[in-house]
Amino acid sequence: xxxxxxxxxxxxxxxxxxxxxxxxxxxxxxxxxxxxxxxxxxxxxxxxxxxxxxxxxxxxxxxxxxxxxxxxxxxxxxxxxxxxxxxxxxxxxxxxxxxxxxxxxxxxxxxxxxxxxxxxxxxxxxxxxxxxxxxxxxxxxxxxxxxxxxxxxxxxxxxxxxxxxxxxxxxxxxxxxxxxxxxxxxxxxxxxxxxxxxxxxxxxxxxxxxxxxxxxxxxxxxxxxxxxxxxxxxxxxxxxxxxxxxxxxxxxxxxxxxxxxxxxxxxxxxxxxxxxxxxxxxxxxxxxxxxxxxxxxxxxxxxxxxxxxxxxxxxxxxxxxxxxxxxxxxxxxxxxxxxxxxxxxxxxxxxxxxxxxxxxxxxxxxxxxxxxxxxxxxxxxxxxxxxxxxxxxxxxxxxxxxxxxxxxxxxxxxxxxxxxxxxxxxxxxxxxxxxxxxxxxxxxxxxxxxxxxxxxxxxxxxxxxxxxxxxxxxxxxxxxxxxxxxxxxxxxxxxxxxxxxxxxxxxxxxxxxxxxxxxxxxxxxxxxxxxxxxxxxxxxxxxxxxxxxxxxxxxxxxxxxxxxxxxxxxxxxxxxxxxxxxxxxxxxxxxxxxxxxxxxxxxxxxxxxxxxxxxxxxxxxxxxxxxxxxxxxxxxxxxxxxxxxxxxxxxxxxxxxxxxxxxxxxxxxxxxxxxxxxxxxxxxxxxxxxxxxxxxxxxxxxxxxxxxxxxxxxxxxxxxxxxxxxxxxxxxxxxxxxxxxxxxxxxxxxxxxxxxxxxxxxxxxxxxx
Amino acid sequence: xxxxxxxxxxxxxxxxxxxxxxxxxxxxxxxxxxxxxxxxxxxxxxxxxxxxxxxxxxxxxxxxxxxxxxxxxxxxxxxxxxxxxxxxxxxxxxxxxxxxxxxxxxxxxxxxxxxxxxxxxxxxxxxxxxxxxxxxxxxxxxxxxxxxxxxxxxxxxxxxxxxxxxxxxxxxxxxxxxxxxxxxxxx
Numbered sequence: 001x002x003x004x005x006x007x008x009x010x011x012x013x014x015x016x017x018x019x020x021x022x023x024x025x026x027x028x029x030x031x032x033x034x035x036x037x038x039x040x041x042x043x044x045x046x047x048x049x050x051x052x053x054x055x056x057x058x059x060x061x062x063x064x065x066x067x068x069x070x071x072x073x074x075x076x077x078x079x080x081x082x083x084x085x086x087x088x089x090x091x092x093x094x095x096x097x098x099x100x101x102x103x104x105x106x107x108x109x110x111x112x113x114x115x116x117x118x119x120x121x122x123x124x125x126x127x128x129x130x131x132x133x134x135x136x137x138x139x140x141x142x143x144x145x146x147x148x149x150x151x152x153x154x155x156x157x158x159x160x161x162x163x164x165x166x167x168x169x170x171x172x173x174x175x176x177x178x179x180x181x182x183x184x185x186x187x188x189x190x191x192x193x194x195x196x197x198x199x200x201x202x203x204x205x206x207x208x209x210x211x212x213x214x215x216x217x218x219x220x221x222x223x224x225x226x227x228x229x230x231x232x233x234x235x236x237x238x239x240x241x242x243x244x245x246x247x248x249x250x251x252x253x254x255x256x257x258x259x260x261x262x263x264x265x266x267x268x269x270x271x272x273x274x275x276x277x278x279x280x281x282x283x284x285x286x287x288x289x290x291x292x293x294x295x296x297x298x299x300x301x302x303x304x305x306x307x308x309x310x311x312x313x314x315x316x317x318x319x320x321x322x323x324x325x326x327x328x329x330x331x332x333x334x335x336x337x338x339x340x341x342x343x344x345x346x347x348x349x350x351x352x353x354x355x356x357x358x359x360x361x362x363x364x365x366x367x368x369x370x371x372x373x374x375x376x377x378x379x380x381x382x383x384x385x386x387x388x389x390x391x392x393x394x395x396x397x398x399x400x401x402x403x404x405x406x407x408x409x410x411x412x413x414x415x416x417x418x419x420x421x422x423x424x425x426x427x428x429x430x431x432x433x434x435x436x437x438x439x440x441x442x443x444x445x446x447x448x449x450x451x452x453x454x455x456x457x458x459x460x461x462x463x464x465x466x467x468x469x470x471x472x473x474x475x476x477x478x479x480x481x482x483x484x485x486x487x488x489x490x491x492x493x494x495x496x497x498x499x500x501x502x503x504x505x506x507x508x509x510x511x512x513x514x515x516x517x518x519x520x521x522x523x524x525x526x527x528x529x530x531x532x533x534x535x536x537x538x539x540x541x542x543x544x545x546x547x548x549x550x551x552x553x554x555x556x557x558x559x560x561x562x563x564x565x566x567x568x569x570x571x572x573x574x575x576x577x578x579x580x581x582x583x584x585x586x587x588x589x590x591x592x593x594x595x596x597x598x599x600x601x602x603x604x605x606x607x608x609x610x611x612x613x614x615x616x617x618x619x620x621x622x623x624x625x626x627x628x629x630x631x632x633x634x635x636x637x638x639x640x641x642x643x644x645x646x647x648x649x650x651x652x653x654x655x656x657x658x659x660x661x662x663x664x665x666x667x668x669x670x671x672x673x674x675x676x677x678x679x680x681x682x683x684x685x686x687x688x689x690x691x692x693x694x695x696x697x698x699x700x701x702x703x704x705x706x707x708x709x710x711x712x713x714x715x716x717x718x719x720x721x722x723x724x725x726x727x728x729x730x731x732x733x734x735x736x737x738x739x740x741x742x743x744x745x746x747x748x749x750x751x752x753x754x755x756x757x758x759x760x761x762x763x764x765x766x767x768x769x
Numbered sequence: 770x771x772x773x774x775x776x777x778x779x780x781x782x783x784x785x786x787x788x789x790x791x792x793x794x795x796x797x798x799x800x801x802x803x804x805x806x807x808x809x810x811x812x813x814x815x816x817x818x819x820x821x822x823x824x825x826x827x828x829x830x831x832x833x834x835x836x837x838x839x840x841x842x843x844x845x846x847x848x849x850x851x852x853x854x855x856x857x858x859x860x861x862x863x864x865x866x867x868x869x870x871x872x873x874x875x876x877x878x879x880x881x882x883x884x885x886x887x888x889x890x891x892x893x894x895x896x897x898x899x900x901x902x903x904x905x906x907x908x909x910x911x912x913x914x915x916x917x918x919x920x921x922x923x924x925x926x927x928x929x930x931x932x933x934x935x936x937x938x939x940x941x942x943x944x945x946x947x948x949x950x951x952x953x954x955x956x
Binding site for chain 1: 796799803804805806811812813814816818848852853854855856858859860862863864865866869870873874877880881937940941944945947948949952953954955956
């Protein structure tokens with residue numbers, strides 16, 4: 001969102017100002033009118049009417065000549081072209097990130113001798129030396145200790161590997177945090193709270209810029225491969241939105257209209273989730289349910305298209321080598337039974353509790369970081385957390401590998417050919433069944449070892465994720481949340497399975513689980529647990545379930561996933577209404593008017609409007625008696641973002657509303673270019689100039705920056721209605737009148753502060769306009 | 770603006786082309802069969818470079834470890850999977866990523882370490898302080914405009930680039946202040 005790219009093409013003429021036109025437009029264009037300042041809220045209504053005007057102009061012009069017709073067609077298509085470009089770029093970037101993360105994660109442990117750019121799996125891809133027992137070992141891939149000392153076993157080698165693992169992790173995270181610090185500070189964090197706020201109409205200049213895009217992509221790889229407990233999903237949404245913003249600047253339709261730009265960004269968010277999870281439909285629903293504010297059907301279709309293109313591009317790159325979009329694809333289709341709903345719901349409860357714990361603890365920690373000395377050492381903090389993570393993660397095989405690999409293993413069912421420790425069941429020697437349908441078996445020693453290792457991993461993940469999310473590096477929390485849920489789910493799953501195996505005669509297992517039948521799939525429990533935990537943290541429901549079944553390909557498991565998602569939402573909502581993103585929005589005090597909040601207090605507009613009872617009167621302009629100097633003094637002395645224009649100070653009848661920024665620019669422009677405009681010139685907002693003697697300096701007409709249809713309510717309008725109007729129309733401010741006389745003004749900030757006050761929160765926490 | 774778009778388009782085009790060209794490298798397809806232990810035969814993994822339709826135990830497992838009559842029973846337990854990858858894409862991606870990372874690191878080192886030293890040597894101390902003051906300006910917009918209008922008056926290409934860079938650095942500094950120092954956003 002760059003300012004001052006130079007405006008061209010917006011030359012609305014007088015005949016445009018016909019019926020139904022909300023704005024009186026510029027006679028001649030000059031740069032930046034109608035743009036907004038940094039950290040300010042846009043006026044959706046104004047943006048919409050500007051777009052309508054532009055559109056009407058193009059339609060009327062298109063009848064004039066063939067060339068104009070083609071231009072109008074191109075304009076109509078530009079939305080789809082932008083979507084195509086966004087899909088292509090975000091899909092490519094996601095592929096690059098996936099491949100690079102894969103390689104760099106393995107770089108912590110060793111290197112491929114034949115080709116350094118191969119990850120462990122790719123290195124042994126064609127090797128014929130892999131054995132059945134040691135499936136991922138091959139001579140081409142060497143661990144660091146083996147490469148340096150020649151020994152692959154023993155305490156020395158272990159320690160050397162340990163040391164190098166920690167060292168690499170520290171190096172990666174240090175690079176990530178310094179790149180973020182030097183080149184693009186806005187690239188840190190998950191980005192979803194800010195995207196949400198931006199989509200609701202806030203302006204953070206540079207947040208979706210090119211440098212942010214580049215640095216976020218590069219550092220995301222470093223952050224994920226450093227082994228920190230974070231994921232790439234949230235940042236990928238941010239990356240996709242940066243792509244969206246980048247391509248917006250190619251078309252004036254989008255670059256000059258903040259409202260239209262947000263439609264593109266909503267669709268870009270969908271493309272981001274589409275490639276992050278490999279879930280195109282889930283991405284569209286995520287954009288609709290979680291991040292978007294204004295989501296008309298047209299945007300839905302465009303998101304659909306963008307998500308499709310992005311997924312297709314990612315698939316063409318095939319980063320996981322399994323010809324699928326995702327790493328977590330499961331291949332089992334075993335049925336589930338009604339009785340299993342009980343553990344699923346219990347997992348839902350766990351997810352809700354985890355969500356509450358995580359949100360509370362993380363927000364408390366982030367508040368600490370924001371307000372105390374801790375925030376002064378962002379680089380040191382990242383280094384310290386990485387060091388602790390790496391030191392604790394290495395000894396446990398389940399935390400040493402990347403989190404997505406862990407989740408993928410937890411989701412998997414134990415076939416007869418699985419070699420992992422989790423699948424160390426005692427096999428019946430004369431069993432010869434097809435791979436898909438293996439009866440329940442007693443757990444072997446490996447499973448019990450795995451269980452306590454998983455339990456340790458669970459505690460570790462829960463604690464470390466709280467401290468990791470919100471550090472000054474790109475960090476998402478989908479993957480860690482899912483990992484927590486998947487670990488818990490797998491533990492519960494194995495417990496239920498063993499219970500069913502050892503107690504066939506219990507009343508609950510009697511008609512469900514006969515001996516020799518395959519009745520419990522621990523992988524399914526892991527899936528349900530992951531959904532529940534993710535739901536508890538983000539409070540998604542529909543999009544969560546869709547993402548989960550697209551992610552795993554388990555269409556049969558929609559009902560368990562739904563049950564877990566709903567339970568976790570209920571449990572988490574019982575402790576606090578806000579999800580993690582809303583909590584972070586609140587922590588930062590962004591002006592975000594949540595559509596989901598209800599406002600039920602019986603206050604009136606007059607209680608909220610400014611000026612309050614003892615305040616000085618409202619700063620207003622009169623339609624034809626203020627001088628340029630007066631206006632300039634008013635602008636200098638106050639910091640209001642707009643001024644109502646009235647007929648005269650006596651009658652105070654409302655004419656319109658003028659934005660501070662437009663006023664400043666217009667006067668500056670007039671002083672530079674228009675002859676005869678001096679400090680004592682009269683400023684007038686009417687159609688015809690005021691009657692002045694000839695000796696007076698030339699008056700200045702500013703009707704073109706005046707909004708003639710500001711939104712007004714009467715002073716007795718209940719706040720419930722006012723809040724609704726602000727939410728649904730996306731207003732920036734609203735004027736309060738009584739019998740035609742201007743009384744005061746309510747801004748979005750006033751509404752937010754009032755809502756915070758009514759909910760017993762600190763109203764001063766809302767900082768931006 | 771256009772140049773950025775061109776670069777992006779070029780990258781994407783490169784990728785699509787590469788993945789097309791390199792997809793059918795002979796090393797890039799495999800059929801992997803995992804066969805569990807069967808009687809006296811140990812469990813084993815077989816990998817062969819065969820097409821999708823030949824990806825089954827009979828074609829891939831060579832030499833067959835069991836006699837003719839047991840082949841069927843042995844093969845029933847094996848699990849064969851056809852997989853494809855694109856080694857060219859992997860190679861290009863990793864090398865491209867590393868070079869971008871390397872360039873960024875070099876630029877970072879230049880900006881943080883070398884430039885202050887060079888500046889101090891060239892201009893002395895006063896210049897540095899002045900440029901720091903500039904950054905503290907409370908009106909980022911006025912700044913941007915001034916810089917823009919100044920740059921219009923000077924046709925020199927080098928100056929333009931320098932101004933753009935200055936503007937960018939000022940923006941980053943502003944961002945750094947609000948994120949790292951004042952903790953206004955993104956905390």
